[in-house]
Amino acid sequence: MKVTIREANSPADIDFIARHFEETIALWENYEVTEESIAERRKSVGEWIKQSHTHLTVALAPDGQVIGFNLDI
DSSP: OOOEEEEOOSHHHHHHHHHHHHHHHHHHSSOOOOHHHHHHHHHHHHHHHHOTTOEEEEEEOTTSOEEEEEEEO
């Protein structure tokens, strides 16, 4: 499968990243993922994208579906 990498910049990208970021935290900590925590994470991701020193990319499957992300701060 050929994967395409591009900068994260759409609401769908932000939603994917926020949800998976929260789910990842829950794997290592006693942390409950809620719609509120996801909404807060969306705000954080939106702010990260605006910062010039932050590089946030998403990986896309051939059909254009986001399948992963990378955050470099």
